[in-house]
Amino acid sequence: MVKIFIDPGHGGSDPGAVGNGLQEKDLTLQIAIRIRDILGSEYENVELNMSRTGDTALSLSSRTNAANAWGADFLLSIHINAGGGTGYEDFIYPNVGAPTATYQNIIHEEVIKAVDFADRGKKQANFHMLRESAMPALLTENGFIDHANDAAKLAQPAFIEGIARGHVNGLARAFGLKKKQINLFRVQIGAFRDKGNADSLAAQARSAGFDSFVLAENGLYKVQAGAFSDRKNAEQLVQHLTAAGFEAIIL
Ligand SMILES: [Zn+2]
Incomplete structure (x- = not known):
C-alpha cells in the first residue's frame, strides 16, 4: 500500500496568486481532487489523503504535520505560479538525491507529456512543504495565473483534467501502481x-x-x-x- 498525501496550496482567506479572474486556491483544489479521484478509482493499493478538501485556510505547519502524522510515503503539493513567466516547473528540497529526485524526474516527465505548457525545468528550493515533510516531497507549479495564455488554459476544465492526469501518470509510474482490473x-x-x-x-x-x-x-x-x-x-x-x-x- 502506497500512501500519497496531496496538498492543494493556499485556501480560505489565502487565495494564493490571483490574475485573469482566477484564484490559485481554487485551481489547486480542482487539480488535487481530480488526482485523488483518478488514482482512487483507477489504481490498486494506493491510499489517499488531502490537506484540505474545501476552501479552508491552513498554515504550512498544519499541512506538513498532517502528512507526517498520517505516515505518508509521498507528499505532493500543488501550486500555480505568478510573477512573470510561463509554463510548468517543480521543486524538491535541495540535494536530497534518490528516491525524491527520481520521483521528480518521472512526475516532471509525465506532466510535461500530458499538458501543453512550456517546460521550465526541474528545480530545488528550501520551501517549508519540502523541508518539514518527513517523506519525499514534490511541489509543482502549474502555469502562471498572471500570464494571459497560461490563465486561458487554466480556465478550461479539460486542461485541469490534463494536469491531473499528468500527475497521476507520474505517481503511478514512480510508485509502480497497478491499474485496477474492471470486469465489465x-x-x-x-x-x-x-x-x-x-x-x-x-x-x-x-x-x-x-x-x-x-x-x-x-x-x-x-x-x-x-x-x-x-x-x-x-x-x-x-x-x-x-x-x-x-x-x-x-x-
Ligand atoms: Zn502557491
Missing part, C-alpha cells in the same frame, strides 16, 4: 459474420431507444447494447431488451 458485463443482442446485418440490428435497437453499437471481435460483428461493472444493471437491461423483442445475453 457486456449486453449483446447479436453477433454476425456480415457487418451489414450487425449494422442494421444496431440501427433497429437504437430506434427502439437502446444505445447500441457494433464491435468487431474474433472475426464477428457483435452488436452491443451496454456494458456495466455491476451485473444487476446488465440484467435489468436484458429484461428491457427482451420486453422490446430483442434476444439479449450477458457476456
Whole structure:
C-alpha cells in the first residue's frame, strides 16, 4: 500500500496568486481532487489523503504535520505560479538525491507529456512543504495565473483534467501502481459474420431507444447494447431488451 498525501496550496482567506479572474486556491483544489479521484478509482493499493478538501485556510505547519502524522510515503503539493513567466516547473528540497529526485524526474516527465505548457525545468528550493515533510516531497507549479495564455488554459476544465492526469501518470509510474482490473458485463443482442446485418440490428435497437453499437471481435460483428461493472444493471437491461423483442445475453 502506497500512501500519497496531496496538498492543494493556499485556501480560505489565502487565495494564493490571483490574475485573469482566477484564484490559485481554487485551481489547486480542482487539480488535487481530480488526482485523488483518478488514482482512487483507477489504481490498486494506493491510499489517499488531502490537506484540505474545501476552501479552508491552513498554515504550512498544519499541512506538513498532517502528512507526517498520517505516515505518508509521498507528499505532493500543488501550486500555480505568478510573477512573470510561463509554463510548468517543480521543486524538491535541495540535494536530497534518490528516491525524491527520481520521483521528480518521472512526475516532471509525465506532466510535461500530458499538458501543453512550456517546460521550465526541474528545480530545488528550501520551501517549508519540502523541508518539514518527513517523506519525499514534490511541489509543482502549474502555469502562471498572471500570464494571459497560461490563465486561458487554466480556465478550461479539460486542461485541469490534463494536469491531473499528468500527475497521476507520474505517481503511478514512480510508485509502480497497478491499474485496477474492471470486469465489465457486456449486453449483446447479436453477433454476425456480415457487418451489414450487425449494422442494421444496431440501427433497429437504437430506434427502439437502446444505445447500441457494433464491435468487431474474433472475426464477428457483435452488436452491443451496454456494458456495466455491476451485473444487476446488465440484467435489468436484458429484461428491457427482451420486453422490446430483442434476444439479449450477458457476456
Ligand atoms: Zn502557491
